[in-house]
Amino acid sequence: MTNKVSAEVTEAMMAEFKKDMEAIKAKYPWLISLTEEERNSGLRIGDKTYTFVSKVVEYVDSHPEYLPSYINVAELKKDFKLWNDLYTMLRLNTLLSNAITDTAIQAGNEAMEAALSYYSSVKEAAKRGAPGAQTIYDELRARFAGRPVKKEAAK
Template identity: 35%
Template sequence: MSTAPISATLAQKQRDEVLQAIATIKEKLPFLIDLTNEERKALPKMGDKSRAFVSKALEVASQNPEFLPRSFDLEEMRKDIQLFEALYPVLLSLSQLHELVDDTSLAVGSEAYAAALQVYNYAKASGQGGGLETVVEEMGQRFSRKSRKAKLETATA
């Protein structure tokens, strides 16, 4: 992990442009769907190991269409494979971008939280009589825990 702190800003204009670029990507891929978790689990998955199998099946089906039932749509299979292959590099690129954005967000959030903890500790240490008691108490609520009795009473209510 990089130990150098992140010191950057994202101007509203840049953020808007990034969001517009994402909207443009969605617009360019109007066939994208949103599956439920149950639907995801029910679908057979095509990963790296399955790609060769699928390609071989298409080759066999293309060269020997006579054994396929009439209802089998070979052209649709071909289109599905072509779309999968076209989407694959897009998926890899977006996955890498997602990981970078996620890691950066995590690191920056961690930096901000660590700084906030320092502020809280400094305010706690020097806040006596400085008018910070109320703010320190409010900030301290972040660390308060309900007793087991209070949790049980809430759960039964």
């Protein structure tokens, strides 16, 4: 069995992490939460539209004669800068989130691998009539309820 991860999150570390997350969120009280409908229906800036918006921000200064009166240029520039800054923050957050996710996946993989090895050992011990093994096996096999039992090949 491989062991890529061998670490521990203490109660103090977890408390500090939660405190840090709350402190970060408190620094940006203007962050909002969208409904699922709002998230899916709004316009977005992506790889293809970034250049378009960037050019518009340039052109509103160099060619203001085409600017509709209802567009607030200062707010347009402020929103675009905010998007750029938040996108940078999002990329940094994604790196941290991915590292946490990958570490959790690996730790879970290692725990499940060890648990399945133990389960196999208990199963074999129950087949051989080892004291107490059948009780443990019966409790653990409930995890696999509903799955077809593999039939052993004819000997």
